[in-house]
Amino acid sequence: MKNFADRLDQRVRETGNPSVMGIDPLFEYVPESILNRYRSEVENPMEAAAMAFTEFGYRLMDSVKGIIPVIKPQLAFFELLGDHGIRAFINLVRYARNEGFLVIADAKRGDILSTATAYAKAYLGETQLAQGVRCAAYDADAVTVNPYLGFDGIKPFIDECEAYGKGIFVLVRTSNPSAVDFQDLRTEEGNFIYEKVADKVSNWGETTIGKSGFSSVGAVVGATWPKQARELRKRMSNTIILVPGYGAQGAKGDTAALCFDDHGRGAIVNASRSLMCAYRQTGYSHEDFQEATYREAIRMRDDLRNAIEQKDKMHK
Amino acid sequence: MKNFADRLDQRVRETGNPSVMGIDPLFEYVPESILNRYRSEVENPMEAAAMAFTEFGYRLMDSVKGIIPVIKPQLAFFELLGDHGIRAFINLVRYARNEGFLVIADAKRGDILSTATAYAKAYLGETQLAQGVRCAAYDADAVTVNPYLGFDGIKPFIDECEAYGKGIFVLVRTSNPSAVDFQDLRTEEGNFIYEKVADKVSNWGETTIGKSGFSSVGAVVGATWPKQARELRKRMSNTIILVPGYGAQGAKGDTAALCFDDHGRGAIVNASRSLMCAYRQTGYSHEDFQEATYREAIRMRDDLRNAIEQKDKMHK
Numbered sequence: 001m002k003n004f005a006d007r008l009d010q011r012v013r014e015t016g017n018p019s020v021m022g023i024d025p026l027f028e029y030v031p032e033s034i035l036n037r038y039r040s041e042v043e044n045p046m047e048a049a050a051m052a053f054t055e056f057g058y059r060l061m062d063s064v065k066g067i068i069p070v071i072k073p074q075l076a077f078f079e080l081l082g083d084h085g086i087r088a089f090i091n092l093v094r095y096a097r098n099e100g101f102l103v104i105a106d107a108k109r110g111d112i113l114s115t116a117t118a119y120a121k122a123y124l125g126e127t128q129l130a131q132g133v134r135c136a137a138y139d140a141d142a143v144t145v146n147p148y149l150g151f152d153g154i155k156p157f158i159d160e161c162e163a164y165g166k167g168i169f170v171l172v173r174t175s176n177p178s179a180v181d182f183q184d185l186r187t188e189e190g191n192f193i194y195e196k197v198a199d200k201v202s203n204w205g206e207t208t209i210g211k212s213g214f215s216s217v218g219a220v221v222g223a224t225w226p227k228q229a230r231e232l233r234k235r236m237s238n239t240i241i242l243v244p245g246y247g248a249q250g251a252k253g254d255t256a257a258l259c260f261d262d263h264g265r266g267a268i269v270n271a272s273r274s275l276m277c278a279y280r281q282t283g284y285s286h287e288d289f290q291e292a293t294y295r296e297a298i299r300m301r302d303d304l305r306n307a308i309e310q311k312d313k314m315h316k
Numbered sequence: 317m318k319n320f321a322d323r324l325d326q327r328v329r330e331t332g333n334p335s336v337m338g339i340d341p342l343f344e345y346v347p348e349s350i351l352n353r354y355r356s357e358v359e360n361p362m363e364a365a366a367m368a369f370t371e372f373g374y375r376l377m378d379s380v381k382g383i384i385p386v387i388k389p390q391l392a393f394f395e396l397l398g399d400h401g402i403r404a405f406i407n408l409v410r411y412a413r414n415e416g417f418l419v420i421a422d423a424k425r426g427d428i429l430s431t432a433t434a435y436a437k438a439y440l441g442e443t444q445l446a447q448g449v450r451c452a453a454y455d456a457d458a459v460t461v462n463p464y465l466g467f468d469g470i471k472p473f474i475d476e477c478e479a480y481g482k483g484i485f486v487l488v489r490t491s492n493p494s495a496v497d498f499q500d501l502r503t504e505e506g507n508f509i510y511e512k513v514a515d516k517v518s519n520w521g522e523t524t525i526g527k528s529g530f531s532s533v534g535a536v537v538g539a540t541w542p543k544q545a546r547e548l549r550k551r552m553s554n555t556i557i558l559v560p561g562y563g564a565q566g567a568k569g570d571t572a573a574l575c576f577d578d579h580g581r582g583a584i585v586n587a588s589r590s591l592m593c594a595y596r597q598t599g600y601s602h603e604d605f606q607e608a609t610y611r612e613a614i615r616m617r618d619d620l621r622n623a624i625e626q627k628d629k630m631h632k
Contacts, residue, residue, distance in 0.1 A: 024431075027445065045445045046453070076427060076434035080443055082453040083402040090398055110462060111392060111424055112492040115340075118392035127396055129343065129361045137362070137398040146426055148464045148487060150494025171464060176428040178466025185512060186504045193509065196501060 003210030004142060004167030005218075005240060011069035011102055012268065017301040018260070020104065020242070021064055022272025023073040023092065025053040025085070029276050031286035050084035057092045060276060061099055063290040064297040071096050072104040072242075072270055093140055102141040104242065108171060110146030110153050117156040119143075124168075125160040142167035144220060144242070147197050154204060158217060161208055167216040167240075170201045173232060175222025175245035194228065195235065202236040214240050214266060221259055223251035223269065229258040233266070241267040247274030247300070253307030264308045271300055319526030320458060320483030321534075321556060327385035327418055328584065333617040334576070336420065336558070337380055338588025339389040339408065341369040341401070345592050347602035366400035373408045376592060377415055379606040380613040387412050388420040388558075388586055409456055418457045420558065424487060426462030426469050433472040435459075440484075441476035458483035460536060460558070463513050470520060474533060477524055483532040483556075486517045488548060491538025491561035510544065511551065518552040530556050530582060537575055539567035539585065545574040549582070557583040563590030563616070569623030580624045587616055 012018050027035060027049045035052045042048035061071065073092055078085035096103045109119040121127045123143040126134045145157055145168050157168045173183055173194040183194040198219065205215030218240040221232050233241065241259040245251040246269050259267035278296035279289035328334050343351060343365045351368045358364035377387065389408055394401035405421075412419045425435040437443045439459040442450045461473055461484050473484045489499055489510040499510040514535065521531030534556040537548050549557065557575040561567040562585050575583035594612035595605035 026434075039446060045449045046451050049445050074427075074431055074434075076425070076431045076438065079402075080434050080438040080453055082406055082438075082451075083399040085453070086395075086399040086402045108427055108462075109392070109424070110426075111390075112490065115390055115392045118342075118390075118396050122392065122396040122398075129365050130355060133361045135362050135398075137396055137401070146424075146462050146464050148462050148498060149490050149492055150497030150499070152492050152494035174428065174465050176465055176468050178468035181466030181516065182464060182509065182513065183466070185509060188502045188504055188506070190504070193498065193501060197498065200497065 001163070001165035003208065004161060004165055004216040005208070005214035006210035006212045007141070007165065008070070008102060008167065008240065008268070009212035009214060009265070015067060015069045016305070017068060018268045018304060019068045019297065019300055020070040020072050020268050020270040021060065021068045021275050021297070022106070022244075022270045023057050023060065023071055024272045024276065025057065025077040025088065027053065029273070030056045031279065031289050033286050044084070046081045047084045050081045050088040054088045054091050057088075058095055059290055060293055061096055061101060063293040064275070065099055067294070067297050067301065068101075070102045070104060070268060072106050074272070075105060075107040090138060093138055097139070097141070104142040104144065104169065105138060105140040106144050108144045108146050110149050112149060113152045113156060116153045120156040120160040124157065124166040125164055142169060142218070144169045144171065146171050147200070151200070151204065158204060158208065161216045167218060169218040169220050169242040170197070172198050172201060172219040173221045173225055173228045175224045175249055175251075179222065179225070194232070198232050198235050202239055205239060209238055214238055218242055220244065223256040223259065224249060226255045226258055229255065233259055233261065237261070239266070243267055243269045247271035253303040254310070256304060257307035257311045260308050260311070262312065264312060269304055275300070317479070317481035319524065320477060320481055320532040321524065321530035322526035322528045323457070323481065324386070324418055324483070324556065324584070325528035325530060325581070331383060331385045332621070333384060334584045334620060335384045335613065335616055336386040336388050336584050336586040337376065337384045337591050337613070338422070338586045339373050339376065339387055340588045340592065341373065341393040341404070343369065345589070346372045347595065347605050349602050360400070362397045363400045366397045366404040370404045370407050373404075374411055375606055376609055377412055377417060379609040380591070381415055383610070383613050383617065386418045386420060386584060388422050390588070391421060391423040406454060409454055413455070413457070420458045420460065420485065421454060421456040422460050424460050424462050426465050428465060429468045429472060432469045436472040436476040440473065440482040441480050456482075458485060458534070460485045460487065462487050463516070467516070467520065474520060474524065477532045483534060485534040485536050485558040486513070488514050488517060488535040489537045489541055489544045491540045491565055491567075495538065495541070510548070514548050514551050518555055521555060525554055530554055534558055536560065539572040539575065540565060542571045542574055545571065549575055549577065553577070555582070559583055559585045563587035569619040570626070572620060573623035573627045576624050576627070578628065580628060585620055591616070
């Protein structure tokens with residue numbers, strides 16, 4: 001089973017692009033033409049919304065295939081549509097992996113050992129249902145996890161990473177304004193909590209370092225916080241940083257670039273709304289949404305490439 | 317819409333029992349007779365497991381109806397069965413509420429504002445799917461949430477609590493051994509992180525205090541930590557504490573009792589495995605599982621009553 005960090009590193013090199021397309025199925029993002037079709041064809045409104053979103057997701061992926069290497073579906077929006085939403089999530093993950101995308105399930109799960117084991121098996125591994133009958137509920141490549149419960153809530157995920165060549169991204173410094181509430185409390189030793197989490201994440205990942213030099217235990221660090229991004233990049237040298245906050249949340253290429261190492265590696269940058277809703281920019285109609293997303297994907301890729309290059313120049 | 321804390325307080329008084337039955341659908345907990353029936357009747361093994369679990373859950377509730385006032389299904393084990401599991405979760409929540417149980421969805425969700433809003437609507441509120449078409453995906457009475465992202469990840473849940481008479485329980489000090497990793501870091505002011513979280517939880521709940529004097533923003537405090545339980549009970553005087561760790565995780569009535577106030581109120585105590593798998597105790601067969609769970613529910617209720625009484629005596 002190939003190491004997740006190596007698989008990710010390879011896909012980023014092949015596409016020359018560290019972008020991640022976030023898939024957040026708010027139905028207000030879905031072009032009216034798709035929504036209306038399913039609304040008229042399907043009786044159950046939750047099922048109709050889930051089916052509309054599935055088509056939208058497939059076509060978004062078609063638009064950026066070979067350009068963006070990774071997608072990150074956000075579970076909350078699928079859960080909002082109950083079992084229909086989860087069915088859509090399963091379909092999107094399967095489609096994505098068939099089309100060569102890596103999939104990070106953005107679930108931010110965290111629980112005590114026995115429960116974390118169930119989440120880890122659901123998102124990354126398999127479950128034995130009967131003698132000789134195994135099932136993989138979601139089979140994503142990676143999942144985001146919350147560190148508040150400490151190591152025994154993380155360990156079951158690392159076990160599945162090792163068994164199945166999968167990965168996790170642990171929340172370290174999130175992109176939202178209230179990240180400061182607890183993550184920025186200073187310990188008696190003078191460290192911020194997020195630094196203590198970063199040190200643990202770095203340490204937890206040691207057994208999963210691949211040939212790329214990176215670990216399959218990654219970190220989430222919001223690009224909305226340049227100072228923290230710069231410090232955390234140095235603090236976790238073998239850790240792949242998943243960077244949310246680009247695009248609609250306000251961060252630009254230059255701040256995202258701070259999460260990359262001096263060789264322009266070690267980070268992936270997520271944008272959701274700016275890619276999904278690119279068709280709302282001037283000059284596009286609902287029917288053109290694929291073209292709009294394609295163009296925004298190219299723009300984002302080039303923006304990130306330039307920003308990383310500029311940063312490297314400044315460094316030299 | 318009646319305040320959640322008041323509804324909970326009322327149900328606990330009516331039953332004279334602060335117990336919560338955790339529903340963790342590990343299929344190894346399900347009596348063989350039920351599992352085998354669905355295995356032979358239903359082709360898809362995940363669907364068969366989910367249906368077996370649904371029947372088990374219904375019958376567990378039937379066994380303790382009128383005795384235990386609250387159930388707490390754990391999402392991880394439902395997610396493990398994909399959309400079939402989520403369908404089972406939806407069915408169990410609906411059945412529980414029809415039968416007069418309050419339902420705490422143990423999901424430990426936490427995310428940035430827009431995503432937390434989706435989770436809050438999924439678990440507690442409603443979503444508008446089209447003009448005049450609203451749906452409530454899960455419609456639980458309360459949900460557990462993770463504080464790591466700070467207030468903007470919690471606020472959307474509080475909004476739904478206020479709009480729909482629902483509640484949340486925020487993780488403060490969890491029951492697992494690694495709770496110490498981050499929750500017990502000491503800040504520069506000398507407080508533990510879990511104390512800082514407790515203070516915020518207390519503060520966040522102020523707008524949701526009902527006639528009972530309790531807030532609909534509760535806290536999770538593991539009964540496996542007596543010292544912390546005692547301190548946190550004092551620190552959060554209007555907060556209902558959800559106490560996991562009783563039974564199979566090792567905590568007894570006397571430690572759980574520390575989470576109750578001097579009037580024997582303000583806490584609810586969860587047991588999962590000890591109730592669900594009571595039939596594995598000597599003297600029961602698989603077919604007797606309802607009788608076994610009933611007896612364990614009575615034993616747990618009386619154990620808690622005695623422990624709370626003893627504690628109050630010591631206090632006086």
